[in-house]
Structure formats: C-alpha cells, structure tokens
Amino acid sequence: MEQTRQEISHAIAQKLTEPAAPTAICNARRIDAHGIQEHTWVILENNVITATGTSDDEFEAAARAAQITPERTIDANGAIMVPGYVDIHAHGAWGSAFDDGPEGIEIARAGHMWHGTTRQVLSLITNPIDVMCENLHNVRAAMQVRPDVLGAHLEGPFLALSRKGAHDPQCLKDPTPDLVSTLLDAADGCMRQITIAPELEHGMSAIRTFAQAGVHPAVGHCDADYDTARRAFDAGATLMTHMFNAMNGIHHRKPGPIPAAVEDPRVTIELINDGFHVQNPVVELSFGFAPHRTAFVTDAMAATDCPDGHYLLGALDVNVEHGHARLVSNGAIAGSTLVLERAVQRAVLELGFEAPAAVEAATLTPAKAFGFDQPNPVTKAPLGLIAPRYAADVLLLDPNDWSVQHVWCAGRQMR
Template structure:
C-alpha cells in the first residue's frame, strides 16, 4: 500500500491519495486519508509511462533479436517506462517478418505491449533516418503476413503511396493503429487517410511535409481532426519548445510524448548503427553520418516529461498524462497508464524536479 501527498488521478490536479496493491493489480485507489499501515512516499505518485515509439537503448536495438530487445527495455524501465512497443525501422520484407516473429514471445510474456512498424512503407522524400533503398509501397501480401503474427499494434506509413489508403483500412480492421508519418502527403491526402482510419501522427512535424499557409500539409490535418493523437518528441532538438507549447494548447488531451530512442540511449557519444545506417552521436544528439539527418533520439520518457514542463509550459499533470494515459488510450489499453481500480500496478515515484526515484511494474519494485 502506497500513499502520497501528490498523486496523479485520471483527471484533475495532483492531490493526496493512496493505492492498495494485491497480486500485481490496484485493488483500491482513493483520495481519503490512507490507512495507518500505508507506506508514505515523498514526491509524486504516478502511473508508469507508456512509450509507443522506441527503437532501443543500452547499445541494443529491438531489430537485433530478443536478447538485445530485453537489454534495451531495461534501460527505459529504469526511467519509468513500464509499457512499451518495440519499434522497428524499415527492412526488406523477409527480414522484417523474421524480426517480428522473434519478438512474439516477448509480447506474449508481457514484456512488450506489441510491435510498431515504422516503415518500410514511407515516402522516399521524407525518409529521415530510414534507408531509402528499403522503402516501398505497401503490398497486400506482406502486410497480411505481418498482421498475422498477432503482435503488430501500430504501423507508420505514408498514405500518399500507391495502396496507402487501402493499407490504412486493413490495419484498422485488424485492430492495430494506422499512423501517418514519414510522409509527403498533402492536407487533402491526410484527411483521406483520417477518414480511412488513421488515428495518430508519428512524431508530428518531423519526417513530414511542412506546415505552410498555402499547403497546410499533414500536421494541420492531424491537429484539426479532433480525434487523432499527436506524437511529440520533447527533447529540445526535434521540435522547438514554442511549437510543443502551441500544439499542446491547440489540441488539449491529444498530445502523447514519445522517445523515438535509438540504441545510444543510456550510453555515451560515439558511433552507432540504426538499421543498416551509420549514426554518430554528439552532445547526445544522433545524426546519420552520410546526411546529417537526425536519427531518432537518446531520450528517456522522464526527461521528455521534464522538457515538456520546464521548456514548453505543460503542467505537471498534463505532461505526466501525455506520457501515460494518452498513449495508453491510443493502444486502447485500460489496464495501464492510469491509477484506477483493476489496473496493473505500474507505478512510479518522482521527486519535485520530476526525476524518477522508484519504479514498480505489476507491483514489483524495479531495482
């Protein structure tokens, strides 16, 4: 049983509360005075973070097999991420299918909430840190084989590609999240994607046609939709804090923080790889050696929350929900991302500077 003077409830401001944990589940969540036997914690008691877009950490990438995936997961778990998708970069169809199949046991045993395919159905004009030689239009056969694994929870694609709208419909029908990203789509094409079932913008602004007064592009269409959720990389590099603040004010309750972290996360500056591409990290910022394009981040979710609060003007409540409840809603998960009765006992304790001091996953303390 844990009690705190500041606890993040599903709505409203931070306020006193307590939780009871039994069998890895929250069996009571209350605002009343806690029982005498409750363990009082200092700081903020919040649900564990949910990261729907992360590629690795600790020198390991999710593309490199189950052992590497577990190594990377542990880095983010230590920073408060208790639920995550394993994001994979573009690859050829056979290798991509093999990689997804290798991750199936880690999804089934609960270590990951599923797999996120970021490519290969991306625009060559907006490839970013994806190998252009591996990009293609979505093929029905390869899409069906990947969805048949049962663990694909999100797919990022460019809707303007041949077959893109049909692929969005199929992904949505399978119960996964179609996300618009790495796209040169127009405003009108993006609206068509939304009508077909697209539900999220992959790292809004990054890897997509820019926001212009005569061609609003994907960002404007996604922001005005009212239902679409908007990924933001709050590292102070990918998106200017003023833009983070503007999106947050313009689309309240629809912003979700992601890390887009690559294998260098938790490590030092130096040389790494992202898929088949060489990456150099300097000052904590990874860039492709060949083109200088930003190649993901070295972000952890707790730092994203701090940047959102200290540089972009998010309230602590809004930033914490953008890192937990909103991404959980994208995955249609009610058992994670919020402190409610019956939810999995994923808890973090943060100090008043929003540094993570304790992490519990399913009620078990993480060292």
C-alpha cells in the same frame, strides 16, 4: 557499466515473471490526468491497484485487509506519485535496439524501465522484409513472457523516399497487398501500429487493410498534402507519427497533413519533446493544438542513456554528438536519445506545462491510442491512471527535479 546494465536487464526480466507481492505506498502527492491529490496512498495487489485514498485510518484498514506486512509498506515521504509512463514509439536504449533479437529487447526495455517507462510498444526500423518478419516474431515471443511489452510498431517499410529520414532507401516499398499480408501473418496479432505514407500507390488500400486487421495505421514519413491526410484518416489511420518530423509543415496556402490530424478527434498525435526534433516554441504552441490527444514519444534509438559515439540504426551508421543522433552518410536526424522521464521533466520544469497535462501526455493519452485505457486482452487491466482496477504501474518521482526514483510494473518493483 555494461556489465552492470546487463545484470539489471536480466534482473528486470526475471522479476517480470515472478508473482507480484502485495504492496502499500503512502504519503505521496498523486499527479495524473485527473489532477493533483495530496497525501495519497495506494494498495497494489494481484497486478492492479485495489484501493487508493487520503485518510490515514482508511489506509491502515486497507493494508490490514490486504495482509500487507510492514516491510511491504513504503512511505513515499512526499514524493510525487504518477502512473507508469507508456512509450508507443521507441527503437532502443542502453546500446541495444528492439531489432536486435531477444537479448536486444531485454536490454533496451530495461533501459527505458529504469527511467519509468513501464509499458512500451517496440518500434522496428525499416529492414528487408524477411528481417522485419523475424523481428516481429521476436516481439511476439517477448509478449508471451513480459507484461511490459505491448506489441510492435513498424516504422517502415512503406515510407516516402523523399521523407525517409534515417531509413534505408534500399528497403522502402510500396504497400502492395502481398507485402501487407506477409507482415500481418508474421506479426500474428502483435502489430499495434504501422507508419505509412498514404500517397504511395497502394497507401490507402493498405491503411484500410491494416485497420480492418486491428492495427492502427499512422500517417508519417510522407509527402502527403492536407486532403490526402484527411482521406487517410477516413480510411482508418488513427495516429500521426512524430508530428512535424518527416512530413510537410504547416503553410498558410498549403496546410499539409498536420492540420488534418489536429482537427480530427479520432487521431492521436505523437510529439518528440526533446527541444531538438521540435524546438521549444513549437512544442509549446503545438501542445495546445489537440488537448488530451498529444502523446509524448521518444523515438529513442540504441544510444539512449549511453555516451556519445558511433552506433547503428538498422544497418546505417550513426554518430551521436551532444546527445543528438545523425546519420554518418548525410547528416539526417536518426532518432533521439530521449526517455519519457526527460520529456515530462522538460514539460513541467522548463516549459511550464500544467503537471497533470504533462503526465497525461506520457501515460493516459498513449494508452488511449490503442484502447489500453480500458480492460483489454493485452494488458488486462487498463493503463494510465492511479485509480482502483487500473494496472499497478506506479512511479515515485523526486519532487524537486521529477527524476524517477522507484518503479513498479504490474505490481512488481523494478527499481
């Protein structure tokens, strides 16, 4: 199986460097943040969606105009068509982590691509500063050749010791100006997000500096109260890292950071919808807290889509049992084995969410968090919708179980 996955990883990496062939997809049920449309077709050309509609005559005319041959025309046979999923917080898959160098990035990205995540911000775990700098260099290099890599998310080292979760306590730091500059220099523009505990001595100043540099600070792994979180958002933080996890919960006399994020329209809220990090009643309740601002994330570690067993998270030993990852040392939750395919399936089929809202949480909302829902220097075409001028990131799903059957990223068929 490992050999097969390695071959798939290499094939996906190769396809991403090849020109995208014009493709037509017809007879699909489109679902995105704008709603549901039956009997839909799309034309994919030059990495973008150039046309879409419902009329058979218009489809034939559009396919002819794009000079699309019959072998490049796919009849979806009523499958669900959604935009490619966008994960802004994940660490790995298929036995590899994004901290594991170029090969680790290739394998882990393939694992998520196979399950429909066409674009991803690569999360890097807390490590010694020099190691984190090298890992940032690797993400930057991957961005030069892979359109599916959106940049890096540093989950650490500026976290509260009391809320460290599965992060190495020996590597945690206060975000002093010299360390902030070191990481920004190493990133060379590839850093999209950094999780910071704002109550740290230099927390607020670091949030301001990162925000001014174009990075999106996230409040998380923190002991912050409500007022501190509000100040952090006013200082430039625009995200909340995996709401409920590694932070103070909601208390009627000590509100904590969650209400501060919910009430602030500038903030995108991450939510791990696996029923384990956040159990179903709270997922259902919290999804209504901030409509159109709650993004499904996976926090997936290397064991994702792998058998139970022993794995590493950074330098820390992890045991995975029944798909749940915990540190060997103290039993702390050590990320997840979730993929966005499963998060959307759970939302629609198990929790009863409206389909467009569930899809939005895995597509348009995470794209909006970094301005990728608009034309931008990183993705060029916007992400998150099935519409003309948007990126040609398209999934076809089984209408019965919402499993991913076919994947296009930037117009290239990955699966």
